[in-house]
Amino acid sequence: MNVEKYNGLLSDVEINGSIIFQGSLSFDGRLRNGEIVGEHLVIGPRAVIQGNINAASLVLHGTVTGDVSVSERCDIRATGNLTGNLVASRLAMEDGATLMGGVTIKRDAQALKPKPEPPKAK
Numbered sequence: 001m002n003v004e005k006y007n008g009l010l011s012d013v014e015i016n017g018s019i020i021f022q023g024s025l026s027f028d029g030r031l032r033n034g035e036i037v038g039e040h041l042v043i044g045p046r047a048v049i050q051g052n053i054n055a056a057s058l059v060l061h062g063t064v065t066g067d068v069s070v071s072e073r074c075d076i077r078a079t080g081n082l083t084g085n086l087v088a089s090r091l092a093m094e095d096g097a098t099l100m101g102g103v104t105i106k107r108d109a110q111a112l113k114p115k116p117e118p119p120k121a122k
Helices: none
Strands: 006-009 014-015 024-027 030-043 049-058 063-065 068-076 081-083 088-091 098-100 102-103
Touching: none
Parallel strands: 006 024, 014 030, 024 030, 030 049, 049 063, 049 068, 063 081, 068 088, 081 098, 088 102
Antiparallel strands: none
């Protein structure tokens, strides 16, 4: 991980809305009524997310209630708790991790990347 591009939000942060980021983000706060979209995401052990996640890679230590799409590797650690549907290219779960929802493993990472919406007719 390039330290110059590292961003972190601590446990005392509460966001009502969405986070869109580039590079790496470590989030250990609370998020509701939104989503997190970016590249390399680490959800800390005190984090509580009520919203969707779309990332290239995810390491989950905290709690997520929402759908998750990961184009590369999703790693749910022992303290991780995901309630929602997961789509990923690769999945690793430690003993003690919780996943309640549907799981789809897609080897084609390109299929998981968000597709731009076509322009709306006026």
